[in-house]
Amino acid sequence: MKLFRDITKSEFLENFWEKRPYIFRNVISDPEKLIDKDDLLEMSSDEYYESRLIMQEKASDKWILKHGPFEKIDQEIKNKKWTIINHNLELYLENVLDLKNSFNFISNWLFDDVMSTYSNKNSSVGAHIDNYNVFILQTNGTRNWLLETNPNHDYIEGIEVRILKKFNPDLDYTLNPGDMIYIPPHVAHHGITTDESISLSFGFKSIEKKKIVDEYALSLLDHYKSDDFFKTDLCIDQADSKEVSNDFLDLMYAEIKKEIMDENKFKSFLIKMLSGAKKDPEENELDEDEFNEMFMDRDLFKDEYIRFSYGVINSEKHVFINKIPYPCNDEDLNFIKEIIDLAPNDSITNKKFGKINGLLYKMYCHGHLFFEQ
Numbered sequence: 001m002k003l004f005r006d007i008t009k010s011e012f013l014e015n016f017w018e019k020r021p022y023i024f025r026n027v028i029s030d031p032e033k034l035i036d037k038d039d040l041l042e043m044s045s046d047e048y049y050e051s052r053l054i055m056q057e058k059a060s061d062k063w064i065l066k067h068g069p070f071e072k073i074d075q076e077i078k079n080k081k082w083t084i085i086n087h088n089l090e091l092y093l094e095n096v097l098d099l100k101n102s103f104n105f106i107s108n109w110l111f112d113d114v115m116s117t118y119s120n121k122n123s124s125v126g127a128h129i130d131n132y133n134v135f136i137l138q139t140n141g142t143r144n145w146l147l148e149t150n151p152n153h154d155y156i157e158g159i160e161v162r163i164l165k166k167f168n169p170d171l172d173y174t175l176n177p178g179d180m181i182y183i184p185p186h187v188a189h190h191g192i193t194t195d196e197s198i199s200l201s202f203g204f205k206s207i208e209k210k211k212i213v214d215e216y217a218l219s220l221l222d223h224y225k226s227d228d229f230f231k232t233d234l235c236i237d238q239a240d241s242k243e244v245s246n247d248f249l250d251l252m253y254a255e256i257k258k259e260i261m262d263e264n265k266f267k268s269f270l271i272k273m274l275s276g277a278k279k280d281p282e283e284n285e286l287d288e289d290e291f292n293e294m295f296m297d298r299d300l301f302k303d304e305y306i307r308f309s310y311g312v313i314n315s316e317k318h319v320f321i322n323k324i325p326y327p328c329n330d331e332d333l334n335f336i337k338e339i340i341d342l343a344p345n346d347s348i349t350n351k352k353f354g355k356i357n358g359l360l361y362k363m364y365c366h367g368h369l370f371f372e373q
Contacts (some may be wrong), residue, residue: 001027001102003180009105012182018133018206021147021187023173024180031139031177034095035198040118043086044068050087054125054161055080063126065160081123089200090114091304091344096200103135103202109274109309112203119143119193126163127190129153133204134183138175141197145181147171151188164188175199212270219269220260267311268318275309275320281367291361299347300360300369308340321368332359339363347372 003024004012016022028034044051051068057080070076073084090100096114103111112132117125129151136145146169154165167188174194175181183189185206191199281303286294310319310333319326319333328336335356339348348369353360363369 001099003027003102013105016182016184018184020149020184021171021173022182023175024135024182026178027137027180028099028178031137034099034139035093035116035200037118037140037198039093040084040086040116040198041073043092044070044073044084049092052085052087053077054083054085056082056123063159063161063163077120081120083117083119083123083125085125086116086118088113088304089116094343097343099137099200100202103204106133106204109307110204110206112205113278115201115203117191117197117199117201119197121193121195124190124192126161127167127169127188128155128162128164129186129188130183130203131185131206131208133185133206135180135202135204136175136183136191137180137200137202138177139198139200140177142177142194143175143197143199144192144194145171145173145175146190146192147173147183148188151186153186212273215273216266216269224259264313267313271309271311271318272320272323272325275307275323277305277307277322279305280322281305281370283367284364284370286364288358288361291364292357294371295350295354295357295360298371299349300353300364300371301347302339302342302344303368303370304344306340306368308336321363322366324366324368326359326362328359332356335359339369 003009005027006025007022012022043049044053045068047069049068051070053064053066053068053070053073053076055064055066055077056062057064064080066076076082077084089096090113091097100111100114110133127146127148146167148167148169149171151164151168152166156163156165167190169188169190173181306321308319308321310317312318317328317330317333319328319336321336326332326336335353336359339353342348348360360369
């Protein structure tokens with residue numbers, strides 16, 4: 001994918017990333033060959049894959065949302081405007097994974113998934129807002145995009161699909177096959193197909209302050225064990241016994257600040273939080289000897305939803321997979337990164353990775369790795 005023909009990477013990041021929309025024209029050749037609509041329909045009928053169907057009755061304009069799998073998709077969409085959505089395509093289609101890797105200039109721990117949107121003529125999913133950075137690549141057909149940069153965030157109540165009550169677009173773009181639009185978080189958007197259309201959405205999470213505060217507060221409550229109490233200093237002559245003195249307020253602020261704003265504790269929490277996965281795998285139960293024996297003859301594979309993040313705090317590595325800590329040295333960390341970078345169908349062989357059996361066993365126990373079936 002050729003993203004930076006008319007703009008440099010640094011210009012895009014400085015002037016558009018999480019600020020305002022941008023249109024990339026003709027970023028791939030032969031876009032129509034990228035995705036087969038029959039493959040998308042087949043995936044939507046299989047419970048293994050995550051899919052949704054958003055429909056609008058042509059007569060009543062009633063909105064309908066359904067979750068897959070769909071056994072008889074033709075009957076579901078008959079006489080309706082429809083959009084079939086498939087998630088996590090980077091896990092199943094190698095050419096989509098290659099396109100996803102074109103975005104490696106963005107921090108990997110922000111990446112969510114690649115989603116396909118297959119729609120018939122004149123359909124949409126309604127005007128809405130995402131808390132995401134999203135790059136939408138048009139592969140088949142055309143789609144008209146209406147955007148509102150400072151929208152009202154109120155949604156229509158009582159319907160299954162999240163659609164804005166008020167939408168007053170101030171930008172209008174048409175995407176042809178090979179074109180791509182970048183939409184920052186909180187920019188309202190409404191995509192309407194002008195003919196049968198397929199697009200791919202590359203989603204990157206935005207860092208939401210409220211979510212961080214909420215989760216950090218809960219983590220502090222979960223781990224705070226102290227029964228200490230504060231001794232009030234009554235040696236200070238206080239004219240009004242009903243007043244809470246500034247000296248006491250300052251003391252309490254300093255003490256509580258030490259508990260909740262420990263810099264290293266917060267940084268480690270944030271690295272852990274960013275490794276959260278969409279789905280937690282089931283834990284495995286082989287003991288270590290059984291695992292080592294099986295690994296001699298059978299290959300391992302990584303769980304498709306695995307999420308990994310790490311950081312260095314005061315020269316100490318903090319490594320997390322799906323929010324589970326992995327103490328490891330430099331060599332182990334390099335092996336983990338190599339495993340994370342494997343394509344979903346790439347095997348983890350004893351010949352290549354056998355020297356880190358202990359680390360692999362821990363990853364296996366937590367369900368992050370599994371033996372080929």
